[in-house]
Amino acid sequence: MAERSTPWSLGGALRGMFAKKTIDDDTWEDLEDALISADFGPDITDSVISQLRANVDKYKTTDPADLKRMLRESLEERFAAYDPTLTLSARPAVVLVVGVNGVGKTTTIGKFARFLVGHGRTVVVGAADTFRAAAVEQLATWAERGGAQIVRPQMERQDPASVAFQTVEFATREGIEICIIDTAGRLQTKSGLMDELGKIRRVIEKQTEIAEVLLVLDATTGQNGVAQAEAFIQHAGVTGLVISKLDGSAKGGFVLAVQERTGIPIKLVGQGEGINDLTGFTPHVFVANLVG
Numbered sequence: 001m002a003e004r005s006t007p008w009s010l011g012g013a014l015r016g017m018f019a020k021k022t023i024d025d026d027t028w029e030d031l032e033d034a035l036i037s038a039d040f041g042p043d044i045t046d047s048v049i050s051q052l053r054a055n056v057d058k059y060k061t062t063d064p065a066d067l068k069r070m071l072r073e074s075l076e077e078r079f080a081a082y083d084p085t086l087t088l089s090a091r092p093a094v095v096l097v098v099g100v101n102g103v104g105k106t107t108t109i110g111k112f113a114r115f116l117v118g119h120g121r122t123v124v125v126g127a128a129d130t131f132r133a134a135a136v137e138q139l140a141t142w143a144e145r146g147g148a149q150i151v152r153p154q155m156e157r158q159d160p161a162s163v164a165f166q167t168v169e170f171a172t173r174e175g176i177e178i179c180i181i182d183t184a185g186r187l188q189t190k191s192g193l194m195d196e197l198g199k200i201r202r203v204i205e206k207q208t209e210i211a212e213v214l215l216v217l218d219a220t221t222g223q224n225g226v227a228q229a230e231a232f233i234q235h236a237g238v239t240g241l242v243i244s245k246l247d248g249s250a251k252g253g254f255v256l257a258v259q260e261r262t263g264i265p266i267k268l269v270g271q272g273e274g275i276n277d278l279t280g281f282t283p284h285v286f287v288a289n290l291v292g
């Protein structure tokens, strides 16, 4: 697959290092700087470098090209330790989308609907973000672009859990395969709003199991996203992460840091504001783009 130029590629940071003839002390320092600036965090950086140093000793190589290959393999193995497969076999398969304000939930839902419709699935989205009337309209626009139907609140400020319930009911009645529920953005520190997610879950589970709870994290926030993730994991039973806005971020390493810290797989990646700018997460492709 052709490599894409990405803002989060380590290519630039590593170029000088891999242009040298042999591995020397500067090589290790440059590699450490590159990993830290990409937001892998100190723990992953130390562990990757120790592993690479051990491999370089073991294979007695001094060739930077070998080191690059080992870096690629080491990162790929770490990324691939988690299963990025979406579990959407239930009918209807209910997907709850959660996250803090403005991370890209609504946009992600539109793109995800398009992705699923492109694979021949039928989709309905539920507007359980009932705090802002504009949020419902925004979701409706994205649902239309994505080729999905929408269930709207029947009155202002309707209980979000009841909109979620009605969406699942609609999907069951109409035989729609996948049901994606939008929720209002909320700060992870607001316990009342976090409890509301629990209520939405319980109400949906009266009808069917929830197939996926996807937490959207904005790549530009970097490691701060980990704190957000932990609170949502505790309250919402997150089963997968969506990394949005990777196109505007130099923090490719955050993607691994958040996955290792939370133990939850990344399942989707958003790289742009267009309807087609969402893909599944493929460690091999991601690392090829990251390391070059």
Ligand SMILES: Nc1nc2c(ncn2[C@@H]2O[C@H](COP(=O)(O)OP(=O)(O)OP(=O)(O)O)[C@@H](O)[C@H]2O)c(=O)[nH]1
Pocket: 099, 100, 101, 102, 103, 104, 105, 106, 107, 108, 129, 135, 184, 185, 186, 244, 245, 246, 247, 248, 270, 271, 272, 273, 277
């Ligand atoms: N560049 C870029 N922008 C994105 C991406 N995903 C979302 N955005 C932008 O991020 C902004 C917020 O997106 P929304 O989808 O409205 O976010 P939200 O989480 O639903 O927001 P609230 O409902 O207010 O919590 C919009 O301007 C989107 O166009 C992405 O992958 N790349």
